[in-house]
Amino acid sequence: MTIQTAFTHIVTSLEPLQGQREAGNIAHIIMEHITGLSKMDRIVYKERALTAAQETQLTAAVNALLTHQPVQYVTGTSWFYGMELKVNPHVLIPRPETEELVEWVVLDVRAAQLSHPRILDIGTGSGAIPVAIKKELPHATVQAVDVSEGALATAKENAALQQLEVTFELIDILSKQAWAHLPVFDIIISNPPYICQRESADMQEQVVAYEPSLALFVPDEDALLFYREIGLMAKEKLRAGGALYFEINEAYGKETAALLESQGYVEVEIKKDLFGKDRMVKGVLK
Numbered sequence: 001m002t003i004q005t006a007f008t009h010i011v012t013s014l015e016p017l018q019g020q021r022e023a024g025n026i027a028h029i030i031m032e033h034i035t036g037l038s039k040m041d042r043i044v045y046k047e048r049a050l051t052a053a054q055e056t057q058l059t060a061a062v063n064a065l066l067t068h069q070p071v072q073y074v075t076g077t078s079w080f081y082g083m084e085l086k087v088n089p090h091v092l093i094p095r096p097e098t099e100e101l102v103e104w105v106v107l108d109v110r111a112a113q114l115s116h117p118r119i120l121d122i123g124t125g126s127g128a129i130p131v132a133i134k135k136e137l138p139h140a141t142v143q144a145v146d147v148s149e150g151a152l153a154t155a156k157e158n159a160a161l162q163q164l165e166v167t168f169e170l171i172d173i174l175s176k177q178a179w180a181h182l183p184v185f186d187i188i189i190s191n192p193p194y195i196c197q198r199e200s201a202d203m204q205e206q207v208v209a210y211e212p213s214l215a216l217f218v219p220d221e222d223a224l225l226f227y228r229e230i231g232l233m234a235k236e237k238l239r240a241g242g243a244l245y246f247e248i249n250e251a252y253g254k255e256t257a258a259l260l261e262s263q264g265y266v267e268v269e270i271k272k273d274l275f276g277k278d279r280m281v282k283g284v285l286k
């Protein structure tokens, strides 16, 4: 099988599931992963034969994709803020909306000219947020926590691969005993689980079936669970004037902002993502 026929094989296999355009996008990602060649080199060397090992990889990848496995789990990598990160089913695949949250924090820290900001990320998953922040703000002290051992192992690997110093700790943020020892921070960020169980019926099969439920869902009757608990925690762990940044469920922008105001935060602000949806909230501790 040549590079060209392998590409066509992926597109034809996935087209009924994904449509031609998306099947083509995925085929490029898989071919780059398998051959290590850029798109341009794959065009130049399109008649080159795959090795037996590459053909085996190709078959395994197509079979996984046909079961709706996200392409990022198939290749084991995902791009975030210009970095290629390791991902696996222990971690949420980082989303572009979360890059916007990082951007907000980075711009605010630069504008405030904080010389050595202390920053905490709660529910770090792949470590996308703290790794990106440390890369952009090398003078910051960055700490990150998660309740999942698998996620923390992945996050540590990503920080090490990027040669960035981030401290990670296994903490259940819903348990005050678990976070009581944490120091005080200038900034706390979180993209916590925020999808109600009932919303799963409308979600893409590849997300519900493969991404970790622990990263996605909150009980239907308590959509703001993590925002309320992290809001309370941050009142003890932010310095006066420190800021809390959340990624939010687009359906609960006003409610999340009202919750922070009711907890005593000021300058509460909702930001929309590039799709025009309420996606981030910031509050400042008086």
Ligand SMILES: C[S@@+](CC[C@H](N)C(=O)[O-])C[C@H]1O[C@@H](n2cnc3c(N)ncnc32)[C@H](O)[C@@H]1O
Residues within 6 Å of the ligand: 091, 092, 093, 094, 095, 098, 122, 123, 124, 125, 126, 127, 128, 129, 145, 146, 147, 148, 151, 171, 172, 173, 174, 191, 192, 193, 194, 214, 215, 216
């Ligand atoms: C929506 S994911 C966000 C992952 C990553 N920060 C990102 O933006 O791609 C939420 C994360 O919160 C973690 N989590 C869930 N419950 C938690 C808890 N009680 N304490 C700490 N982390 C928790 C999950 O393991 C998951 O990694």
